[in-house]
Amino acid sequence: MSLGEYVVRRLLQLVPISLGVTILVxxxxxxxxxxxxxxxxxxxxxTARVALLRHAWGLDRPLPVQYLKFMGRLFHGDLGxxxxxxxxxxxxxxxxxxxxxxxxxxxxLLAVVIAVPLSALAATYRDRLPDHVVRAVPLVGLGFPxxxxxxxxxxxxxxxxxxLFPVGGYGHGFAGHLHSMFLPALTVALGIAPILxxxxxxxxxxxxxxxxxxxxxxxxxxxxxxxxxxALRNAxxxxxxxxGVNIGYLVGGTLVIEQVYxxxxxxxxxxxxxxxxxxxxxxxxxxxxxVMVVLVYLATDVAHALLDPRVRFD
Amino acid sequence: xxxxxxxxxxxxAGCAALGLTAATALGAGHARHAAMPKRGGxxxxxxxxxxxxxxxxxxxxxxxxxxxxxxxxxLYTAAKDGKTLIPWLATGYTMSKxxxxxxxxxxxxxxxxxxxxxxxxxxxxxxxxxxxxxxGWGYLDAAIKNITAPDPGTxxxxxxxxWAPFLADIGLFANGIxxxxxxGQTRAAFYKHxxxxxxxxxxxxxxxxxxxxxxxxxxxxxxxxxxxxxxWTFVTDENTRELQLRGGQIQIDxxxxxxxxxxxxxxxxxxxxxxxxTRTDYLDIxxxxxxxxxxxxxxxxxxxxxxxxxxxxxxxxxxxxxNSFLPPQVPFYDPKTPxxxxxxxxxxxxxxxxxxxxxxxxTLLVGAGAQVxxxxxxxxxxxxxxxxxxVTFHQEDTSTEFNDIGKRKYQLGFSYWTMDIADPDxxxxxAIDPAGGASSFYTGYDNPAVVxxxxxxxxxxxxxxxxxxxxxxxxxxxxxAFLGFLYYSPYRWAYSSKVHGxxxxxxxxxxxxxxxxx
Numbered sequence: 019m020s021l022g023e024y025v026v027r028r029l030l031q032l033v034p035i036s037l038g039v040t041i042l043v044x045x046x047x048x049x050x051x052x053x054x055x056x057x058x059x060x061x062x063x064x065t066a067r068v069a070l071l072r073h074a075w076g077l078d079r080p081l082p083v084q085y086l087k088f089m090g091r092l093f094h095g096d097l098g099x100x101x102x103x104x105x106x107x108x109x110x111x112x113x114x115x116x117x118x119x120x121x122x123x124x125x126x127l128l129a130v131v132i133a134v135p136l137s138a139l140a141a142t143y144r145d146r147l148p149d150h151v152v153r154a155v156p157l158v159g160l161g162f163p164x165x166x167x168x169x170x171x172x173x174x175x176x177x178x179x180x181x182l183f184p185v186g187g188y189g190h191g192f193a194g195h196l197h198s199m200f201l202p203a204l205t206v207a208l209g210i211a212p213i214l215x216x217x218x219x220x221x222x223x224x225x226x227x228x229x230x231x232x233x234x235x236x237x238x239x240x241x242x243x244x245x246x247x248x249a250l251r252n253a254x255x256x257x258x259x260x261x262g263v264n265i266g267y268l269v270g271g272t273l274v275i276e277q278v279y280x281x282x283x284x285x286x287x288x289x290x291x292x293x294x295x296x297x298x299x300x301x302x303x304x305x306x307x308x309v310m311v312v313l314v315y316l317a318t319d320v321a322h323a324l325l326d327p328r329v330r331f332d
Numbered sequence: 333x334x335x336x337x338x339x340x341x342x343x344x345a346g347c348a349a350l351g352l353t354a355a356t357a358l359g360a361g362h363a364r365h366a367a368m369p370k371r372g373g374x375x376x377x378x379x380x381x382x383x384x385x386x387x388x389x390x391x392x393x394x395x396x397x398x399x400x401x402x403x404x405x406x407l408y409t410a411a412k413d414g415k416t417l418i419p420w421l422a423t424g425y426t427m428s429k430x431x432x433x434x435x436x437x438x439x440x441x442x443x444x445x446x447x448x449x450x451x452x453x454x455x456x457x458x459x460x461x462x463x464x465x466x467x468g469w470g471y472l473d474a475a476i477k478n479i480t481a482p483d484p485g486t487x488x489x490x491x492x493x494x495w496a497p498f499l500a501d502i503g504l505f506a507n508g509i510x511x512x513x514x515x516g517q518t519r520a521a522f523y524k525h526x527x528x529x530x531x532x533x534x535x536x537x538x539x540x541x542x543x544x545x546x547x548x549x550x551x552x553x554x555x556x557x558x559x560x561x562x563x564w565t566f567v568t569d570e571n572t573r574e575l576q577l578r579g580g581q582i583q584i585d586x587x588x589x590x591x592x593x594x595x596x597x598x599x600x601x602x603x604x605x606x607x608x609x610t611r612t613d614y615l616d617i618x619x620x621x622x623x624x625x626x627x628x629x630x631x632x633x634x635x636x637x638x639x640x641x642x643x644x645x646x647x648x649x650x651x652x653x654x655n656s657f658l659p660p661q662v663p664f665y666d667p668k669t670p671x672x673x674x675x676x677x678x679x680x681x682x683x684x685x686x687x688x689x690x691x692x693x694x695t696l697l698v699g700a701g702a703q704v705x706x707x708x709x710x711x712x713x714x715x716x717x718x719x720x721x722x723v724t725f726h727q728e729d730t731s732t733e734f735n736d737i738g739k740r741k742y743q744l745g746f747s748y749w750t751m752d753i754a755d756p757d758x759x760x761x762x763a764i765d766p767a768g769g770a771s772s773f774y775t776g777y778d779n780p781a782v783v784x785x786x787x788x789x790x791x792x793x794x795x796x797x798x799x800x801x802x803x804x805x806x807x808x809x810x811x812x813a814f815l816g817f818l819y820y821s822p823y824r825w826a827y828s829s830k831v832h833g834x835x836x837x838x839x840x841x842x843x844x845x846x847x848x849x850x
Contacts (some may be wrong), residue, residue, distance in 0.1 A: 052731035054737045058384065059750060060392045060467075061762070063738050065768030102384055103539050110539060167570055177579050185576040187568065190539075199497045280567040280576075283540045290382075290540075290568075293731050332841075 021246045021323055032309060039308040040092070040301060040329045044085055047292075049301050054295035063281030075101055077297075083113070088301070097305070102291070107302040110287060115306065117188055118283035120199050121275065122268045124263065125206025132156075132207055133214035133257075138245055141222035153219070156212035164205055169277035171201045186280035202279040206272065217260045221253030227271045255325045262318025269310045364497045374561040375831060376575045379586035382540055382566040388504045389461065389525040390468035394750070394840055397505050399564060401841050402545055403445070404508025405529035407436055407455065407487075408499055410754040413836025414610060414661040417499050417754055422487075423448065423531060431494035431793055438485045444511050444549040445533035453482035458513040459489075461501075461519075469506035471769075472758065491708035494791045498797060500755030505841075527601065531557035531845035541566060558833075559849035570671070576828055577602060584827040584834065589778055590648045596826045605830050606650060606822035610659045610751035615816030619776040621743045623694065628686035630813035632810040633744075634672035635679035636715040637816050642745075647821055654817035656765050656806045657773075661838035662756050664789075664802040671810045671817045677720055683719045691720020697737065697745035699730040705746050708818070739772050746818075747773070751839055756802055760786050763808055777814035 019027075055071040056063040072078045076087065091098055097108035136323075140152035176185045189198030225231060226249050233245045273285030284303055291299035323329040346471040349646075360629045381395045388400040407422040419425075442450040451655040456479045463473035474535045475495035491498065501507070513521035521706040525534035531550065532545035544563040551557065562684045565582065567573045570589050576582045578599065588596060588604070597603035618634065619625040630715060639653035655671035658664070683689055697710065698705045706725075723744070728736065747760055765786055782805055789801040810817070823836045833846040 040579055050732075051735060053735045053738075056735050058392065059729050060734075061747075061770070062392045062733075062810070066769065067467055068738075074467065104385060105539055113538070114540065169575075170576050172572070181579060183580045185581050186572050187565075187581070278571050278572055280565070280569065280572050282538075282566075286568070287540060293729065295731055 021320065025316065025320065028312070028319075032312050033154075034310055036274055036305055036308055040089075041085075043301055043304045044088060044297075045081065047082070047295070047297055048293075050296045054297065057237050057294050058102065063207055076136065088298075097302040100291075100296055101297050102294050102296045102299070105256050107296075107298040110299060111210060111284060111302045111306050114282055114284045115223075118272060118282055118285065120188075120195055121202055121272050121281060121283055122202035122265060124196075124199050125210070125268065126265055126270075126276060128203050128207035129211045130213055130261070134250070134254075135220055136211075137215045137218035137222060138250065140219045141226060141243075141249075142245065144223060152215065156208075156215050157189040158208075160212045164209060164274050165278055168202070168205045168210060168275060171205060172279070175201060186278070188281055199281070202281055203307075205275050205279075206268065209267075210261070213260060214257055218253060219258040221247055221256050224252045225249045251325070255322060257323050258325060259318055262321070265287060265318075266311050268308050269314065305331045336798075339600050345775060349412045354507075355708065365422065368849040369833065370850065371555075371557050371558050372560055374563065375559060375583040375847070375849065376565060376581070377577055377584040378565045378572075378582040378584060380568060380570075380596065381845070382416065383543055383564070385523070386526050387468075388508050389465040390472070392468075394722040397566075397752075398841050399543060399545070400506050400508065400526065401530070401532040402532040402562070402844055403449070403526055404505065404510060404527045405530050405532065406503050406505065406508050407438075410500075410503055410837060410839055410841075412837055414751070415663045415754055417503050417697075420503075421455075425499075425610070430451075432491045433786045434489040434491070434672055436487050436489070438487065439552065440485065442529050444515075444527050445500040445548040445550055446515060447528050447550055448511055448515070448703055450509060450529055451512075452487040452769060454512045455479075455487045455509055456481045458509045459507050461510075465506075469504060472501045472504055473507070475501070481649045486592065491820065494793065496790055497753070497755040497757040500753040500757070504753050506841050510822070532562060532842075533710055534679070535561060549583035549827045550824050553742040557845035559844065562844055574826070577828065580828070583708070584813045586824065587824050590646070590650055590824070593648060593650060593824060598765040601829050602826055603827045604824075605834075605836075606824055608661055608837045608838055609821065609823040609836075609840065610661045611748055611821050611823070612654055612657065612659045612750075613746065613748045613818040613821065614657065614773070615818060616737060616742070616745040616747050616773065616815070617742050617775055617815060618740055618745070619814075620740055621694070623686075623692045624743065625776075626686045627812060628682045631672060631811075632686065632719055634813040634816050635675050635682060636712075636719055636721075637818065638674050638711055638715055639672065639819055641711050642708050643819050645711065647819065650824075654819050655810070657809060657815055657817055658759065658802070658806055659751070659820050659838075660754055660791070662751055662759070663754060664756050664799045666799075666803040666806055669806040669810050674717070679719055681796055692720065693722045693724065695726040695743045696726050697733055697742040698725050698727050699733045699746075700824070701729045708746065715800050738770075740771060740776065745774075754839065757786075759788055760789070760802070764805070773815060775814050777812065779814075780810065782808050782812070 059067055076084060088098060100107050100110055127306050136152045141147045145147050172185055176183045184198050184203050187198050189195045231244060231248055270285060272283060273289055273320045274285040276286045285297065288303045291303065349700065352438060358461040377384040377397055383396040383399055384393045384402050385391045385396055388404055389399060405421050407420060408417045411418045411421040421439055421442055423439050425732050427434050430497045438452060446452060447458045457549050459479055460475065463476055464468045475491050476497060477490045477492045482488060511527055515527055531548055531551050535546040536541045542563055542565045544561055547557055573585045574588060574592060577585045593604055596602050615637065617624050617630050623629050643649060643651040653673060655663065656669035665788050698709050709725055710779050716723050736742050737747060745750050752758055763773045764777060772778065783802050785805040789798050792801060793796040823840060825836055827834055830847050830850045832850050838844045
């Protein structure tokens with residue numbers, strides 16, 4: 019099967035996967051204890067008022083009936099109305115999606131920018147001081163919780179050292195987003211760079227001992243050219259898979275970073291919606307998450323295939 | 333020789349005097365200058381929750397209510413003490429002898445933010461709309477029979493019965509005045525960006541992120557508001573809000589945690605204020621669990637609550653033990669109400685009188701991740717152990733916790749109340765009247781004598797007699813120990829020292845028309 023056919027097949031698989039996710043999430047969220055009417059009414063939640071609100075939202079109907087109504091709206095592209103905000107759930111999600119994409123994309127980019135030169139350095143100076151430092155220091159990023167790391171970065175760079183960055187927020191315009199999202203993205207990057215470094219370093223060490231690299235060296239090519247044009251390109255293949263898996267985890271996993279940096283992404287929307295039992299928004303967010311995860315893994319497979327011509331699709 | 337030696341001294345003294353005078357003049361001038369409000373500037377307020385809705389008649393969330401109050405105003409409003417009511421969009425009223433008719437005179441020259449003059453037709457429309465909201469705040473206007481508008485400057489309320497809390501009910505934010513017929517829009521469209529007479533008007537909103545109001549150029553208080561705009565952002569993390577305040581990104585931080593109060597009070601450029609509030613925290617005691625239906629058990633539990641320990645460890649000393657289910661900032665609060673205070677010997681004596689002298693097992697519902705509740709629960713657990721009461725924690729996420737308390741699927745739990753009106757009736761009905769819609773604050777408490785006192789107070793026009801009724805009611809409720817009265821705590825607000833005039837009233841609202849940037 020060609021790459022194109024493979025991509026189309028995987029995209030078609032999105033339909034049953036998304037359907038399965040919506041069914042599971044719909045029934046799970048409705049079966050979890052907690053009532054959105056009571057949450058919204060607060061101390062004014064008398065029995066009568068709760069009943070009126072639940073009726074207005076259609077929550078007093080049998081669950082299968084509610085599900086059919088939800089699916090009917092979904093086929094028309096309507097993800098329902100937020101119980102908390104009374105605005106379209108789809109609109110809420112789409113408004114926040116670019117923020118999370120920025121965070122994940124920028125974070126992944128920074129992770130690569132950190133990981134590639136450090137792993138090359140470590141591989142080049144194997145078992146010497148640079149190698150030991152590169153392997154040990156980035157583990158700090160793995161060891162410290164993102165919450166703590168975020169606060170430390172904010173204190174250092176947003177407050178104490180000349181206020182180089184804003185204290186959280188998303189900013190306005192491309193330059194504003196770049197400025198505001200640097201620290202959050204760095205926090206993401208420091209979490210996944212150590213894993214990329216270990217993977218890429220191992221890949222480079224293996225490739226640097228292969229015959230074609232020896233041939234390249236014996237031809238008199240500079241070491242830098244050997245590393246960049248021959249070794250790195252082959253070593254990076256498995257690291258791309260590792261990166262893809264970690265990006266998949268990041269989808270929905272950026273919640274803590276979004277909260278610390280007051281970044282209005284989907285993770286925050288998801289957790290607030292769960293606490294408020296805002297069913298339509300929870301369903302909309304999980305649907306988007308499932309699509310994003312499938313697309314990320316598909317992109318990883320495609321990248322893998324483009325980097326390694328030996329890969330075949332069945 | 334003496335004259336020559338004294339000359340330099342005199343010169344020095346003269347210079348010093350001149351300098352002192354100049355400094356004093358400068359200081360006085362500076363002080364006078366600092367006291368004068370300045371026009372212009374914008375502020376950002378970071379809060380813990382986003383606003384849910386701006387439909388003032390159907391919203392119950394403080395983060396929505398305090399914003400709608402910047403746009404929509406009422407005929408009367410609570411004064412800064414939270415107890416008295418002062419004329420606002422009305423200049424005064426008269427009441428008929430039978431207490432069934434209230435005639436309000438409207439303030440002249442009031443306009444909505446769209447330039448339209450406010451008339452009695454708008455008032456009638458607004459309050460008729462508010463009282464029709466059966467899912468919302470309509471119940472507080474239940475005493476109103478109908479409203480008439482005999483002329484543009486007069487509005488008359490006809491009541492079904494004499495109703496002592498009426499003026500306070502009219503001052504509820506839900507009864508804020510809006511243009512008749514929603515200024516030609518649908519109801520839903522109107523409340524997406526409401527119009528009112530308040531100091532600010534709608535500018536823009538990004539749901540889940542921020543709301544911005546801008547200055548209302550038609551505001552009836554001349555010269556106000558001083559600010560050009562106010563933006564409210566949504567920042568859940570308390571550390572981030574504090575960093576944003578210190579970094580100048582926001583000017584006001586809503587509800588910094590108790591454990592940061594001392595630090596903020598000593599932070600340069602930041603003012604940390606504790607405003608007296610109507611917030612009262614309680615231990616809910618569900619009488620559907622047999623041991624808790626025993627009044628001696630409830631009294632023992634109340635006597636075993638070490639309120640000072642809770643205030644010290646949870647509020648870091650910023651609170652006072654509660655002696656009544658009514659807070660001090662509400663009218664007719666009686667400081668002499670004999671709410672049971674910590675006394676283990678008396679607690680043991682009460683247990684000995686109960687049907688469970690050896691104690692029993694009980695579960696305490698605690699919100700998962702709710703540090704304050706967990707800390708209070710641990711203190712309570714240790715105290716009740718001395719009475720033979722074995723407390724087990726049952727943790728649930730806050731939504732489930734709230735749901736279970738509302739459905740009375742709990743044994744012991746925590747709750748709190750903040751007042752919405754400057755009258756005790758709303759809380760009293762909610763707390764002690766089984767027919768008040770919440771099974772007496774979800775406890776099942778039912779004392780007909782107390783309910784009778786509440787009903788008498790509702791129709792008693794004489795404030796002194798009304799005060800006596802509420803004192804009697806509060807005393808009986810305290811003796812019945814239907815709730816564990818825990819503590820009264822202040823509203824905590826941290827703001828830039830450049831912000832002047834910011835004041836939070838006991839009901840929790842704030843008048844941003846008085847705020848200016850130095």
